[in-house]
Amino acid sequence: MRLIERYLFRQLVGPTILATAALAALALLARSLSEFDILVEQRQTALIFAKMILLALPQLLNIIMPVALFVAALVALNRLHTEQEIVVCFAGGMSRWRVISPAMRLAVFAALISLALGLWAQPWSARLIRETAFDMKTDLASTLVRPGEFTEPGPGLTVYAQSIDRDNLIKNLFIHQEKPNGGSVTYTAREGVIAKRNDLPVLIMRKGSNQEFSSAGVLNYLSFEEYVFDLSTLFQSDELLHYKIADRYPHELFFPDMTQDWEQHNRVKMLAEGHSRLASPLYNIAMMAMALAAVIGGSFSRMGYGKRIAAVGAAAAVVRIMGFGVQAACDDQVWLNVMQYLVPIAATWWGLAQVFRQKIRRYVPIGGAQPLGGLS
Template sequence: MRILDRYIFRQLIVPVLGAVAALTAIALLSQSLSQFDLIVERGQSAWTFMRVTLLSLPQLAGLIFPIAIFVGTLIALTRLQSEHEITAVRAAGSSLMRLASPMIRIGVWFALISLVSNLFLQPLTARAMRGEMFRIRNDLISSLVKEGAFSTASSGLTIYVQRIDQNGLLRQIFIRTPEANGKDRTYVASEGKISNVDGANILIMRRGSTQQVNDSGAITNATFDETSFDVSRYFSSDDFLHYKEGDRYIHELFFPNIALDWEKGNRTKLQAEGHARLAGPLYNLTFMLLAIVAVLGGQFRRGGYGQRIAAVAGIAAVVRILGIAAETASAGSVVMNVLQYAVPIIPIVICLRLLHKRDSKRGLARSQRMSTLETLRPAA
């Protein structure tokens, strides 16, 4: 039987991995379109764009894996059934549960991979993405400086840059700083670059001049080859890096620091996220068994299994929607967390019972045929 297991494994793993690759490509495309403003509006590099897009993939694995398993298993089983390979194995005396054993193991392996991803990889990448997005939002060049447009900060600082190179070099700079008694100062420079020095954002400008109104009302003008300007004094942000539920590790979800107001007030929501991380991998096994039942859970049909597959696909969609609803409801009540496990486990139990029931009926029919042959043999 090990030969049979290896053969079924090879027939299933290829379409399942192909479905994973196809759905991952679709997810990457969707994420890249949603993050495209990082380049268009924020002036970030292509590497930053790709990094943020790739960091979001572990969070999508919980949705990609079950669907890929369902689609890949349906493709493999439909082909095996249409070529009568499953019929031959069944005629040789193999039970449905024995036939489904290597398929269920694939579902269990994907569930374990998804569990490891939920516990370790997802919070790691989510924190990295959160930090990257925080850096982008608070980047002076991306948040304040707009290429070819005058931008004014809340402090009154006005800055104009004709062009921003990919390396962050600013071309043709104009700056007006608000001063007391209307004695504003202006800077004009051919180029400059913002650097971080001891936590302060310093704009280093080259080949320019500065003008300011003095006490007598006259305008003083001075030229410079290079000068530095502390932009941090005129730019302030109340934003701070805050990790949400999806960014936290499992121990932080079940044992939050109740000394902090936010974690104390969102304790139920954090626990709901923790249970969702543990219950989510079960959908891999659920969708695998649903696909098996869709093809092998009924009588053989020469015309195909379109209606049965469509019905089971609808059931799979309902199960996943109920799982999302259970997770949402659990954010408001701790007791509802039981549903997060019940929603994927109940279809697993039902599918296993259906497969076992079909095996029992087949075994009973075989016993009746053997009994009939034994009865007729003496009469012959």
């Protein structure tokens, strides 16, 4: 790039980074509010909470990057055009393509980043989110005990705990168990912790006692410093971790394992997701082309370009909504996948057509001029 092109490129990069950062911060804030139950109800650590929020960033960036690019381009281009810097470029002999090439280079760069996010970063982060959520779902401490509540994690078993600290140390624990032979046993302990011994889950209770009633009504009392309560019979879950369509890598979406029933039934949806990963980056180029059309696509105006920008902004919103609608429709019809590419390509063509459209008049009317010899 030449000096003037590098200058135009720098004027676009700054607002784009700021707009992307601002929208990403808002998206992460909204995500954190929706995931707040991780701290409150599931009693996970702040590190797990932050991990779940940050892992959503690749998917969020893919959504907000075209919007951020469009907004930033409108702001930067409108300022450059209002201050007549772009007019000076045209007056200096620069072609329209040379003037818009820094903006299009930025759009292509953003599209490549979006493509990399969609093909690799997004499925990688989505899988980590799924695995972390699965670990929380199968967390014995959160399943067995709820602070201040009586729970029944298994048949004939009642558990109560006063509180659980951040280290998953259970305070003032009460357990009542009904036995199949008609007897019952009650455990009380000042503290307890869930651990594994020989790869089996156990509850280690400390400084407590148990009272056991046999089926004959005989009471046995025992105090202990430490007692191990077997949990393996309560938590024999055969639930497996299953990756959803959004968690799959491109080769898994386009070439599913047809020996699996789930992948056979969802083959069309997987193809739609795969084509969406490839087509979504094109919206970065489409949004930039439409922003260029809003500012450079018409004649120069000292009064600003508010109406034109508003009209193109509405058109850009319609284009993006159409893209989401087409993606949803592709879940049922394979042939519609071509529309996922046609929508952003058509928007790009329209935007560039407005930029390069020049109305040249063959004849220029001159006031009240009369032909020579017109006087009689």
